[in-house]
Amino acid sequence: MTGRRRVLVVRLDSMGDVLMAGPAVRAVAAQPDTELWFLAGPRGKSAARLLPGIDELRVIGIPWITAVDRPVDAALVAEVNALVAECRPDEAIILTAFHQSPLPMALLLRLAGVPVIRGASVEASAGLLDGRWIPGETFPEDIPEPERNLAIVGLAGYSLPEGDDGRLRVTLPAERPAALDALPEQYLVVHPGAQYPAREYPADHFVDVVRLLTQAGHAVAVTGGDHETELTARVAGSTGIDLGGRLDLGGTAIALAGASVVVVGNTGPAHLAAAVGRPIVSLFSAVVPPERWAPYGVPLELLGDRTAACMGSRATLCPVPGHPCLTSVTPAQVVAAAERLLTRA
Template sequence: MQGDLVDGVERIAVLRANAIGDYLLAVPALEALKRAYPGARLTLLGTAWHAEFLTGRPGPVDDVVELPPISGISTAERGHTAPEEVCERLRERGFDLAVQIHGGGRFSNPFIRRLGARVTAGLRAPGAEELDRWVPYPDFHHETLRFLQVAALVGGVADGLEPRLAVTGEDHDELARAFGEPPPGLVAVHPGANDPRRRWPVERFAEVADRLDRPVVVTGTGEERNLVEGVVAAMSRPATPVAGTLGLGGLAALYERCDLVIANDTGPRHLAAAVGTPTVAVYWVVNLINAGPISQTRHRPLISWTTTCPVCGASGVDLRAERCPHDLSWVIDVSVGSVMEQVRDLLTVEGRSGHD
């Protein structure tokens, strides 16, 4: 249901203080808020990487406040409460509207209410504190759509459901310094994911890359260097490893120059899509529901229907159950052939077909 616009809004605070993929899923809602209040200043309450990456970048965010460690808000670690001096500095900004699109609200809704905004809006799981305007927080619901529901509470209207991200001249310069000029027809492979259970085996990424008659770059963070090198070592053709040598801006510029990105469900997959590059990605079914591509015209998810741990049988769909300790892949039922089918089809649709 569309909510009424809030009168006299000049300053908006939005809480979304997590990783790159999480931020990108929220971009359509941020754009909807900016469209509803074009004269207002939109401040993202985020973390250090948000400030570094978004400052000066065209988009709906006008400025970023870097939050200190706060449990359930800017860190997963327990024991960090929001210092009163932080809340006081935020109150001094005189926010007219404070929006919570960070989670179910157990920790974040009390924090949002401490900011002193005239109107608060956001998500609310059972038992969480109410805001002035709120929508429920069910477990299985696409994140982008739930954030757009929050924006709608205060008059925000979507103009597209997939995130968009501007690549800047500084991003291109970073890419040129670290990588040089990307070759034509480049395909990127990204074998990492924060949760090991979401990782497709490196040998399968290598097999897919070998079957492309194209230059291949294998990307990852510094912590994912072993995965990157594992794909390169398993390939029979040469590939270029890029592990920890590019920041987010340089990685965005690299993906923008690729014909296709093949990945797990991870932030870089969202980054590639946001800069306009087609993607093929391996998804565990629950993550597909909450964070998969909404449009499949240029983005093709391959779905693993595994719902229990391959080792002990613990449920993966009971989100309130304790996580079992096993980190084996839950997505190995996705075949190389099914991935290659989508790779071929997308490259053909995009007019970028190679030989495989």
């Protein structure tokens, strides 16, 4: 034991969700004599490694939060028990989105022996959570996700230190990837991929966006993961700089940090761009509300038909023929939005 009070902060979702927990993590970590352990899921661990304030990171795949190929069984219970035995937290704080319940995780942590467990739940939680914080009653519900997370840790007594503006933040790796040597001093980034098809701007539109930007005299880098190399090569074409599959998350953060503007859909790299303070053209599908999940705390051009029939459906596959909430946005409109942000810089 270190003699410091240990707090286990739990956020088990994807990259963007973990990045939006960053201000709450800093609020907990700022308290004197506090050691912060963070429990992430497999999809969020790379983002958690970039967050300031985390002393120890652990990873467990929880199938009711993100799609992981494992059952809810005794092995899962044993894994949580082992984490608690190693960490021995004085308190756990479970961060969840509005459509999630903290109670299943709270039950596992309670059975493992965590003495104090905090979280926000619309469901009765006696014996599982210490105190009942009700979203929509204890704190407003239609607020940006970083503010929701801050509200939850704030109810537990944690607040940001003086001088912390509450924006997203990451610690950039010290080593710059060699792949970035191809970038000029001034460039824009286009990130065409998204985790779910319902949030994807059409690839053909992205091809035209890159073409129009380069015709206007801008250098354009196209980013994407290992599974998106075919997409990034297509979008970059002969004029863009294809970085698809050549960067890990830290390298992507460095690439985004150097960009004048980032063009991206509602996906994790949008929040990574916000965490490095870049202006963003956000191609935001109507399936989730931008009031909660739009890029936070940076200059923003939000594009997309937010009144489309898919509004608020949380669909992963677009339920409306033609995907009109995003296909209605023309490449020329995307380029005009980027130019407006460049003018404001």
